[in-house]
Amino acid sequence: MPKTINLAVLISGGGSTLQNLIDKIRSDSLHAHIKIVISSSAKAYGLKRAKQNSIPISLIEFADYKNTEEFSNTIVKEIEKHPIDLIILAGFLHLFKIPDKYIGKVMNIHPGLIPSFCGKGYYGNRVHRTVIESGVKVSGCTVHFVDNEYDRGPIIIQRTVPVLYDDTPDTLSERVFKEECIAYPDAIRLFAEGRLEIVGRRVRIVKPEETKQWIKQKDSNR
Ligand code: GRF
Numbered sequence: 072m073p074k075t076i077n078l079a080v081l082i083s084g085g086g087s088t089l090q091n092l093i094d095k096i097r098s099d100s101l102h103a104h105i106k107i108v109i110s111s112s113a114k115a116y117g118l119k120r121a122k123q124n125s126i127p128i129s130l131i132e133f134a135d136y137k138n139t140e141e142f143s144n145t146i147v148k149e150i151e152k153h154p155i156d157l158i159i160l161a162g163f164l165h166l167f168k169i170p171d172k173y174i175g176k177v178m179n180i181h182p183g184l185i186p187s188f189c190g191k192g193y194y195g196n197r198v199h200r201t202v203i204e205s206g207v208k209v210s211g212c213t214v215h216f217v218d219n220e221y222d223r224g225p226i227i228i229q230r231t232v233p234v235l236y237d238d239t240p241d242t243l244s245e246r247v248f249k250e251e252c253i254a255y256p257d258a259i260r261l262f263a264e265g266r267l268e269i270v271g272r273r274v275r276i277v278k279p280e281e282t283k284q285w286i287k288q289k290d291s292n293r
Contacts, residue, residue, distance in 0.1 A: 081163040086117020088161035143168040177217040189222035199240035214258040
C-alpha cells in the first residue's frame with residue numbers, strides 16, 4: 072500500500088490544478104490528504120472548490136503584508152499548524168520565499184517547458200500566447216522543486232505536446248492542461264515513494280528496487 076502523504080496546496084485563482092488533485096485522491100489514484108488550501112486572493116474560485124470538498128482554507132493576501140518575506144513567513148506559520156509532508160503550488164501567483172528546511176519539499180507546475188517561456192509574469196494564457204508567437208513546435212508542462220526564484224528549481228517531470236499551426240492560447244492550454252493532470256500526481260507519487268533525489272540542478276528518479284538502499288544511505292549521511 073503506497074504511503075499517504077499530507078499536502079498543503081497554495082492557490083491564487085481558479086484552482087483547476089487543485090481540482091485535479093482532489094479528483095485523483097477521490098478516485099484513489101493518488102494517496103494523499105489535502106490538509107489545508109491557502110489562497111493569496113479572496114476572489115479565488117479555488118476557495119469554493121476547497122470548501123465544497125470540506126478542505127480547511129486559509130486566506131493570506133499579499134497586500135496585507137509589507138514585503139515578500141513577511142508574506143512568506145505568514146504562509147510558513149500557517150503550514151506549520153498542520154502535519155505537512157509536501158507543499159504544492161497550484162496556480163500560486165506570488166513569489167513564496169521558502170526557508171532552507173523546505174528545499175526539496177515544495178513543488179510547482181508551470182504550463183510550459185522550463186527554462187523557456189517562464190519567470191515573473193509568465194502565467195496562464197500569456198505563456199501559451201508567447202509559445203505560439205515564437206513558432207516553436209512543441210510545448211508542454213514542467214513540475215519542478217521550488218527554490219527562491221520564479222520557475223527555476225530542479226525539474227522533476229516534463230510532458231510535451233505538439234503546437235499546431237491553428238492553435239489559439241485556449242486550445243494549446245487545454246492540450247497542455249491534460250498533461251499537467253498526469254504530471255503533477257506522478258511527481259507527488261514519486262515524492263511519496265521517496266524516489267526523488269536532488270543532485271545539484273538535476274533530479275534523479277530512483278528506481279523502485281533501489282529505494283530502500285538509497286534511503287538508508289541518505290539517512291546515514293545526515
Ligand atoms: C495551471 O495551468 C498551472 O500550470 C499553473 O496555473 C494553472 C492553474 O491555475 N501554475 P488555476 O489553479 O486554475 O488557477
